[in-house]
Amino acid sequence: MEQTLAIIKPDGVSAGYIGEIIKRIENEGFKIIAMKMEHLDDRKAEGFYYVHKQKPFFSSLLEYMTSGSIVIMVLQGQNMVEKWRKLMGTTNPDDADKGTIRGDMGTDIERNVVHGSDSKDNAVYEINYFFKGNEIF
Ligand code: IDP
Ligand code: MG
Numbered sequence: 001m002e003q004t005l006a007i008i009k010p011d012g013v014s015a016g017y018i019g020e021i022i023k024r025i026e027n028e029g030f031k032i033i034a035m036k037m038e039h040l041d042d043r044k045a046e047g048f049y050y051v052h053k054q055k056p057f058f059s060s061l062l063e064y065m066t067s068g069s070i071v072i073m074v075l076q077g078q079n080m081v082e083k084w085r086k087l088m089g090t091t092n093p094d095d096a097d098k099g100t101i102r103g104d105m106g107t108d109i110e111r112n113v114v115h116g117s118d119s120k121d122n123a124v125y126e127i128n129y130f131f132k133g134n135e136i137f
Helices: 010-014 018-027 042-048 058-065 080-088 101-105 120-130
Strands: 002-008 031-038 070-077 114-116
Touching (some): 002 018, 002 080, 002 120, 010 018, 010 058, 010 070, 018 031, 018 070, 018 101, 031 120, 070 080, 080 101, 080 120
Antiparallel strands (some): 002 070, 002 114, 031 070
């Protein structure tokens, strides 16, 4: 069993996609073992995306991620990191397959609806960034 961090980003929440995304997660048989809503401030968004600090899109990414509330979840299942990335689709929704969340609901390479950890190690960091042990069930 493996865990990963999933986020419904501000564009997904404001467009009313929370229910549809959760439905897709549960239809795949993935278990949601933690969930909360937050509105990130600059500091918290910066700490989360610190690996992208030197990227040209970093300040725009912070503005986007702090523009509205987000839904944060921990998912659990076999090969969970890879399986959630597959359900999300590629970073750029224009390249993402139909049937993936980004392919069906994404706007552009920035406003792409969802986040997913990209490795098991990063999943551990990201889960601990948002959840205390007693918030995971
Ligand atoms: P990922 O979310 O698929 O793992 P990353 O490369 O880790 O993609 O980038 C983190 C987030 O930064 C993306 O999901 C997207 O919101 C934003 N982003 C990535 N590349 C670009 C870009 O070239 N321009 C603007 N925003 C980008
Ligand atoms: Mg990433």
